[in-house]
Amino acid sequence: MKRIFKLRSELVFSAVISAIIAIIFAIILKEFILGSFLNNSKNTAEYVHDNVITGIEYQLKNMNINDSNRAQKYMDKENSMLYLISIVHKDGKVIASNNKQIKSIDANEVVDGKKTFEFLNHNRKNLVKITRCDYLKDGCYLYYIYMGYGKLENGNIVGIMTGIIFIIVFFLIIWKRISYISKIKSTVRSIAEGNLYERVPLKYKNELRELAEGINYMASEMEKEDKKRSEFLTNISHDLRTPLTTILGYINMIKNGKYVSKDELNSYVDIMNKKSLYLKNILDDFFQYSKLSSKDIVLEKQKIELNELARQIVQEEEDEFIKNKLILSINLMQQFIYIYVDPNLF
Numbered sequence: 384m385k386r387i388f389k390l391r392s393e394l395v396f397s398a399v400i401s402a403i404i405a406i407i408f409a410i411i412l413k414e415f416i417l418g419s420f421l422n423n424s425k426n427t428a429e430y431v432h433d434n435v436i437t438g439i440e441y442q443l444k445n446m447n448i449n450d451s452n453r454a455q456k457y458m459d460k461e462n463s464m465l466y467l468i469s470i471v472h473k474d475g476k477v478i479a480s481n482n483k484q485i486k487s488i489d490a491n492e493v494v495d496g497k498k499t500f501e502f503l504n505h506n507r508k509n510l511v512k513i514t515r516c517d518y519l520k521d522g523c524y525l526y527y528i529y530m531g532y533g534k535l536e537n538g539n540i541v542g543i544m545t546g547i548i549f550i551i552v553f554f555l556i557i558w559k560r561i562s563y564i565s566k567i568k569s570t571v572r573s574i575a576e577g578n579l580y581e582r583v584p585l586k587y588k589n590e591l592r593e594l595a596e597g598i599n600y601m602a603s604e605m606e607k608e609d610k611k612r613s614e615f616l617t618n619i620s621h622d623l624r625t626p627l628t629t630i631l632g633y634i635n636m637i638k639n640g641k642y643v644s645k646d647e648l649n650s651y652v653d654i655m656n657k658k659s660l661y662l663k664n665i666l667d668d669f670f671q672y673s674k675l676s677s678k679d680i681v682l683e684k685q686k687i688e689l690n691e692l693a694r695q696i697v698q699e700e701e702d703e704f705i706k707n708k709l710i711l712s713i714n715l716m717q718q719f720i721y722i723y724v725d726p727n728l729f
Contacts, residue, residue: 389590390560390589390590390591393560393589397553397556398553400552400553400556401549401553401556402526402549404547404549404552405438405548405549405552406545406547407611408464408544408548408552409430409544409545409548409597412544412548424681426608427500427513428498428513428515431479431513431529432515435466435528435529436468436515436517436525439461439468440517440519440525440596442457443457443470443518443525446521448470448479448519448520448521448523449478449521449523450566451478451479454470454478454479455479455480455483457479458479458480458481460471461481461483462481463481465529465530465531466481466527466528466529467480467481467482467485467527467528467529467530468480468525468526468527469481469482469488469525469527470484470519470523470525470526470528471487471488471523471524471526472492472493472522472523472524473490473493473522473524474490474493474695475487475488475489475490475492475493475553478523479669488526492514492516492526492639493516493524493526493621494515494516495514495517495518497515497518498514498516499512499513499514499515500512500513503530510530510531511529511530511531512527512528512529512530513528513529513530514526514527515527518519524656539602543646546610560587560591563586563591564591566584567583567591567594567595567598570582570583570598571598574605576596576603578583579602579605580602580606581602582602583598583599585599591624601607607640610725617664619669622665623636623662623665623666626658626659626661626665627658628657628664629655629658629664629702630655630659630662633651633654633655634655636651637651671728675728682725682728683724683725683727684724684725685723685724685725685726686721686722686723687721687722687723687724687726687729688719688720688721689720689721689722690715690716690719690720693713693715694713694715697711697713
């Protein structure tokens with residue numbers, strides 16, 4: 384028995400593989416390609432300043448920073464492992480800092496607009512150190528040191544890249560299955576248009592294969608029925624043409640007076656009558672077949688013994704055989720054979 388893998392399991396497996404590939408490619412892309420563009424001194428320094436320091440500068444410019452107690456209370460709120468932020472005088476004396484152990488700064492570093500940037504890990508180039516000094520007011524400066532990851536890690540670029548790569552890889556993996564579904568759709572449409580010889584190629588070992596097998600089976604059965612219908616119509620045409628040709632032949636003989644006596648004329652009429660009755664029976668059978676094909680007829684099935692039915696048929700037809708100097712014999716099995724049929728239609 385063939386092992387059928389569920390399509391849902393295949394999609395989950397494809398998603399897992401896509402996620403692994405996406406993470407690996409995102410890391411490689413970040414480290415070796417995008418790192419030089421996104422993780423440079425200008426972008427990272429501006430990112431750190433705009434997203435962290437700008438808000439602190441605004442708050443400090445709107446308070447009395449010469450009040451060391453008040454300034455220190457505010458700086459205590461800005462406690463961070465990544466940032467060392469201090470309010471200093473021109474001479475380097477620290478008024479307030481988020482690290483109380485810092486009492487002074489080198490006066491040479493207290494210059495408005497002075498900035499430095501360096502990588503702390505030259506192999507990966509993502510761990511950075513940023514120092515900057517900006518004038519606040521009343522002879523005081525804001526001096527800070529940032530040591531941490533650059534813009535690439537602070538932002539969500541890695542996540543975005545991973546998501547994009549995941550979508551691309553996932554669709555590449557399942558693209559053949561999507562194309563296969565389109566093939567199934569086009570084949571079903573072709574069959575519906577009458578091309579009963581069309582078949583869906585069998586691929587994979589999941590529900591798609593089962594669907595394709597079901598469609599192919601349906602098409603095969605429809606093709607068989609179509610052949611039966613064609614054969615039936617061909618046989619009907621032949622059965623109708625033969626007696627009709629005979630009737631038309633005798634009519635033509637009567638019209639042309641090709642008979643020598645009234646008895647011969649009557650024999651012509653008798654033959655035409657028999658052929659007409661034969662045509663009527665064929666047409667009745669044809670309409671009966673149409674009813675059976677449309678499934679509108681209701682079958683009244685009964686239990687019938689097949690040997691007894693055969694004996695009845697023999698008795699009914701025996702006189703015709705005797706008239707034609709023929710002997711009709713029957714050889715039946717000893718055991719009873721029962722069938723369930725509609726007696727009249729059977």
